[in-house]
Amino acid sequence: MDKNLEILKNLSLERLEESFKSISESPNKEDEQGKKRRESYKNAYPFFVQYFAGVEEITIDNLVIAAHFVYGWMPTILTFEFAHIDKVLESLNKVKRGNLLNSSEIVEIKACVNNSLVGTSKLLHFINPDKYAIWDSNIYAYLKETKKHYGVDNVDLYLGYLKKLGEITNEDKFKDFHNAINSKVKYNVTPMRAIEYVMFHAHPKSESTE
Incomplete structure (x- = not known):
């Protein structure tokens, strides 16, 4: 296995269920501004x-x-790059039609939106939330079980x-987990969003602001 992919080995439905139980039972220690920001994100989604x-x-x-x-x-300001825009739009319409992009196509979109994989993943997710999940330093921190975000x-x-x-969404017990997340959020989200939601809320506090 590619060394960079080793952090995915410990991701399982069982771990996600334990994480969801933990965040559901733990008090929210955010300050008032943090709570308002999180509620705003949830409502805008x-x-x-x-x-x-x-x-x-x-x-x-x-x-x-x-x-x-x-x-x-x-937290960053967007710098939008118009070079190769035709290829970027072609790839994004492939996403819209339900196709999975390869690494070179994602790199090209990434170059268009601040050269950020985080921003790219959010764009891909909003275009096709069934196929693409949001990826950021908080998700990385959950997977690597570290506060560092390099990589x-x-x-x-x-x-x-x-x-x-x-693979996790195809497991027999996933439906119950998914339903529990929908109940928590109070609207229906896709399976990809359900998993990412738990990882985001259960991550070790990241050193990244992205």
């Missing part, structure tokens, strides 16, 4: 998904708008992460 649900063919207009609302969830920008690791999540 379905609007972002719905934006792309109503788009048949992704154009540059959709991409520019979406890239900027994605960065509303991030979070590894595209092959992100693709391995998507494959692993797909």
Whole structure:
């Protein structure tokens, strides 16, 4: 196994269930501003998904708008790169149609949106939340069980992460876990989002601000 993918070995439905139990039972120690920010993200999420649900063919207009609302969830300011935009749009429409991209296609999209895999993963997720999961330093911290985030920008690791999540969603007991997350969030989310939600909330506090 690629050394970078070794952190995926300990990701299992059993661990996710334990993590969900832990975050459900633990008191929320965030300050008032943190709670408001998290509630704002939760409330905005379905609007972002719905934006792309109503788009048949992704154009540059959709991409520019979406890239900027994605960065509303991030502390960095977006630098949008228009080079190779036709290839980027071609790849994003493949995502819209339910296809999985290869590493070179993801790298090209990444170059368009701040050269950030985190921002790219959020864009891909909002376009097709059934096939793509959000990836950030918090998810990386959960998988590696560390506060350090070096390695979070590894595209092959992100693709391995998507494959692993797909395997977990096919397990017999996953439906009960998924239903529990929907009840917690108070609206229906995709299986990919359900898993990522638990990892995000259960991660060791990351040293990254992204």
